[in-house]
Amino acid sequence: MKLNPFRKNRKNKIDFNLPKVYRTKTIRGVSMPGIIRNGTHFFVDLEVYEDGRVECWNFEDFEHFKKDVKRGWVSVSIPNRENISIHGLGSWSINDGIWIHNKESFIDYVWSVIKYLNPNLDNLYSYSEKRENNIIIGESGKGKIYKENKRIPDDPFPKKVIGKGANLFLKDKEDKYHLIRLDIYNEESIIVSRLEKSFEITLAQLEQMILEGKLLSELPNGVQVNILGLGNFKVEEKQYATRISEKLLEIKDTIRKLEGKPSTIETCIKIHQQYTANPTNDLREQLKEAYENIPEHERAYVGDMDVKDTIIRMIIYGEQEIENWSHYQLAKRMGEELPSISIPKPKND
Structure with missing residues (x-):
């Protein structure tokens, strides 16, 4: 007798009481410069995929992407005297902007990228809203940065080496400035891109280029x-910016994580847990060293969304650090009871 695993039961329902499986599929794509208008103008790397989807803080299908461009969510320019915010670097007001695209030409350009990736336009994705328990199920479109490590020149299945991107500025031989991207893989392989011609450097060479300005x-x-593929502008005034010494710490931390080692944030959190369980002067000094090894612009992430790094700073630098906590400052302005945070003091003080 033939067994049908999908037989209907007495209630006329399919019996799916079978072992569960799932599969993943690699969808090729490329990263290209773009601008998101969400309150202010954010410089981003739009991720364009062969199935017609574009990751632009929304991730639906190409028709939705076109609507995002037409309504201004994906912008093709930044008005003079408004700000550009660049992740990991800072924010500047700009002037004299010269931009390459209008809305229609930008849509056409992105479509040409999709056709390059998928010449026959096979299996283009069509978005449909997914709900579970009346909750819309979203999907992240962020891909993985990678380079191919070929064993032979025509290797049909080259190994994918995973990396991570970071923004910096490059000053060229003609004293022109470019917003470039570093694709970081390890100490021996950092690819400098978002230029007419990319090139590869080591961490040591990157440090030397920083020293040389x-x-x-x-x-x-x-x-x-200049931003390749978008246009150029003149910097009018800095709103805030990350110091290059902090960016270098961030890049070194990225390499540690890519090598499977704990990040500086993870190291700091672990020592803080040890200190909480057994507060000693030695552990407080270790905590101070670990905290100060974290890039300044990432230190807030050692705590939760409310307290951030306040507890760590109170342990290291003194209880007066609570006065810099946003909740404390708000309560003080409102004339309300000031919040407090209890921290353990070293047993051998």
């Missing part, structure tokens, strides 16, 4: 910055 995270007022 060729790679930087801050900009003098009045300089012109």
Whole structure:
């Protein structure tokens, strides 16, 4: 007798009481410069995939992407005297912007990228809303940065080496400034891209370029910055910026994580847990060293969303650090009872 695993039961329902499986599929794509208008203008790397989907903080299908461009969510320019915010670097007000695309030409350009990836336009994705228990199920479109490590020149199945991207500015031989991207893989392989021609450097060479002022995270007022594929603008005024020394710490931390080692944040959290369980002067000094090894712009992530790094700073630098906590400052302005945070003191003080 033939067994049908999908037989109907007496209630006329399919019996799916079978072992569960799932599968994943690799969808090729490329990263390209873009702008998201969400309150202010954010420089982003749009991720364009062969199935017609574009990751632009929304991730639906190409028709939705076109609507995002037409309504201004995906922007093709930044008005003069408004700000550009660049992840991991800072924010600047700009002037004299010259932009390559209008809305229609940008849509056409992205479509040409999709056709390059998928010449026959096979299996283009069509979005349909997914709900579970009346909750819309979203999907992240962020892909993985990678390079191919070929064993032979025509290797049909090259190994994918996973990396991570970071933004910096490059000052070229003609003293022109470019917003570039570092694709970081390990100490021996950092690819400098978002230029007419990419090139590869080591961590040691990157440090040397920083010393020589060729790679930087801050900009003098009045300089012109080029973004490949988008346009150029003149920097009018800095709102805030990350110091290059902090970016270097971030890049080194990225390499540690890519090598499977604990990040500086993870190391700090672990020592804080040890200190809480057994508060000693030695562990407080270890905590101080671990905390100060974290790039400044990432230190808030050692705590939760409310307290951030306040507890760590109170342990290291003194209980007066609570006065810098946003909740404390708000309560003080409102004339309300000031919040408190209890921290363990070293047993051998």
